[in-house]
Amino acid sequence: MKRGIILLNLGSPDSTSRKDVKVYLDEFLMDKRVIDKPYLLRLLLVRGIITPIRAGRSAKAYQSIWWKEGSPLIVLTRRLKEALEPKTTYPIEIAMRYGKPHPKTAYDNLLATNPDLEEVIIVPLYPHYAMSSWETAVEYMRTIHAKYRYSFKLKTVPPFYNHPAYIHALAQSIQPYLSDEYDQLLFSYHGIPVSHIYKTGKQGVQHDLEDPEKCCDDPESHLTCYRHHVLETSKLTAQALGLSRDKWAVAFQSRLGRDPWLLPSTQERLEELPKEGVKKLKIVCPSFISDCLETLEEIEQEGKEEFLESGGEKYDYIPCLNTNELWVTTLLQLIEEAIERPFENVIK
């Protein structure tokens, strides 16, 4: 079987100019799986209020983390492809849900080197399922595939939030950062609106959003419940690291808008923790495979400032898996498993 691989990530603006950031935010936030309001209301909110206000602030934030090769998220996705290439015979491309490289470019590049291409394995670089991350990225790949009538088939790597090899790689990447004294390891995940938890997957399931240990009980809802996924990743990683329950916690970052989002908020916890006696903090962001604006600016830079200004004494940001060697091997394993065992389309 002639196969190709596409590493799929979120995407970044073309540059840090206000104009490019605005174009990017418009595309991102007009996605109905990100801001799930009726079209006209979304248009009014996004083009009329959110992006005009946010573009300048976001452009400044991007300027503070941008590398000379470009956006960290895109550069790191490219480096992940380069780290995988010597380990496999499959050709690999990268694609972004928003911005460039566009999925069509990735499909066409694979076809250019292999006109008889029969199957493409889509690898969403998200360990957890969310309508606004995994689902929209995969659906977009499918839409472009159908629109241009490509004849090759698609297969997708499922969310791998509890996969033993992923948990092992994540724990191993965290371990070296825990060698000195600390009070808590905080797992900070990208937040989502509470309504998205109920909108995705099996209807009528109860999600306990207050319980810090578990969310829902139903195995079918587990397929697509973001809160279940992140709690499992945290529990399993803490277990693999041999941490007692009082040594770790979960919080949600990057809130946007006024609707209720998952709690507790990372920003609020960073202000409260020192008053609760947590003075030395380690913080890790497992919803991101590649470091990006949300980790480098919001957590590594701003988060540190907030924590130290609130009475914290030591704050260590633990990088994402990026091109970690064990992670690269793990990713190959996830790809091989997806080839062997097709993933059912759980998107309703």
Ligand SMILES: C=CC1=C(C)c2cc3[nH]c(cc4nc(cc5[nH]c(cc1n2)c(C)c5CCC(=O)O)C(CCC(=O)O)=C4C)c(C)c3C=C
């Ligand atoms: C990891 C998974 C992600 C989920 C889930 C997610 C949901 C989500 N995001 C927004 C709004 C914004 N996110 C922004 C940046 C951003 N988000 C993710 C990932 C997830 N988002 C990444 C990897 C990045 C960084 C991109 C980069 O170029 O480095 C931004 C843009 C930046 C900013 O202005 O803060 C916005 C806006 C919503 C509303 C949402 C769920 C509904």
Ligand SMILES: [Fe+2]
């Ligand atoms: Fe986001």
Ligand SMILES: [Fe+2]
């Ligand atoms: Fe749940």
